[in-house]
Amino acid sequence: MAQETDFSFNVPPEFEKITKNIKSIAIGLVAVLVIFSSFYTVETEEVGVITRFGKYVSKAQPGLNFKVPFIDQVQYVPVRRQLKDEFGYRTASAGVNSTYRKAGYGGESLMLTGDLNLADVEWVVQYRIDDPYNYLFKVRNPDETLRDISETAMRQIVGDRTVDEVITIGRAEVASEAELIIQQICDEYELGIKIEQLVLQDVNPPDPVKPSFNGVNQAQQQRETLINQARADYNRVIPRAAGEADQTIQQAEGYALDRVNTSEGEVSRFNDLYSEYIKAPEVTKTRIFLETMEDILPKMGQKIITDDKGNSVIPLLQLQMNGAKVKANNDGGTP
Incomplete structure (x- = not known):
């Protein structure tokens, strides 16, 4: 009868101990990962938007929050922070003495005005995210969309005005009207963005025509100065002449009244004398x-x-x- 061959071998105790330790470490790591992926912190200026398999679930307020590990995803939206878009320039470094960089951004700020002149318009749009859901899910790339809307609105408004209005007296009106139009379009697109302020940083003619434009501005300023001086002289001389005229008229009226009263007194005296003369x-x-x-x-x-x-x-x-x-x-x- 044939004998069976035994291929079994004995596992050393040390190896079994290492294997058990590896399993314990792996289980511990998984547990730690599950715990850490289940909790998250939302900063004070943010809200957390929770999605499950890409679908919106809820919003999380600032503080420590819980989510389903490995399934729920959190996107942080800075709803309480003021954001800004710069056009025609970029802030190189912010601080007490901020520095700005304009090279490469002239295409954003160079615009055609209503009188077929060119103006270099630099502005900044300050905004907040007031609806995180719309901001994340209604429009693709909302930040780029906002930049396109802002540039379109500004070009429309500048194109309806003369270069003098844009550079001088109409700056405040341009800024307020552009802010209104941008907000209206953001509401129509449901961007979830609230425009807080639009500021015209700098409005100038293009560099090649700056000397001529500055000469025209100086001439206009001299004109205004001369007009103001003439008005000052007018306000100083005319009231004095009017006062002197009133004084002369009042003196003449007083003299006339005195002469009339004197004459009436003499007439009365003469009549009284004549009455006495008739008697004797x-x-x-x-x-x-x-x-x-x-x-x-x-x-x-x-x-x-x-x-x-x-x-x-x-x-x-x-x-x-x-x-x-x-x-x-x-x-x-x-x-």
Whole structure:
């Protein structure tokens, strides 16, 4: 009878111990991976958007959160952070003394104005993500879409205005209108983006025509200066002349009123005198004569008085003194 061959061999105890340790380590690593993949942290400025096999599930608020390991995926969206897009330049380094780089970005900022001139318009759009779901799932590449919308809106608005309006007086209007149009298009596309501010950083003519444009601006500024000086002179001279005219008119009116009142007083005096004259003509004549002589004689100095035939001569009289005595007698004073 044939004998069976035994191919079994004995495993050393040391090998069995190593194998058990490897299994324990592997199980421990898997457990650690499962634990670490089950929890995640959302920063203060973010929300977490959870997708399961690519489908939206929920949003996670800031803090420590749980998800199904190896199945759920988390995308972090900075909803509380202000973002910005720069056009015509880029910020090379931000800080107290920020530096900017313009080379290579002239195509974004060079635009045709409504009067067929060129303007170099640099601007920045500041925005926030207000709807993470729309931002991630409604439009592909929302950041690039926002840049295209911003550039299109700015070119439309600049194309409706003259170069002078864009560079000088119309900058604020251009910025506000562009912000409104960009927000409207973002809402139509459901980008989930809220435009907070649009700022025109710098608006200049192209480099080849800058000297000529600066000369025109200087001439306009001189024109405005001369106009302001003329207005200042006008405001200084015209009110003074008007005041002097009013003063002259008031003086004339006062003089006229004084003359009228004086004349009316003389007329009233004459009428009163005439009324007394009618009552006693001789007495009134004598009184008038005496009052007249009382006023005249003191002013005549030394006089010689004769009668109408020249027969007698009255000696030289101190008529001034006598006149003063007569006046005193008439007033009831002591002669």
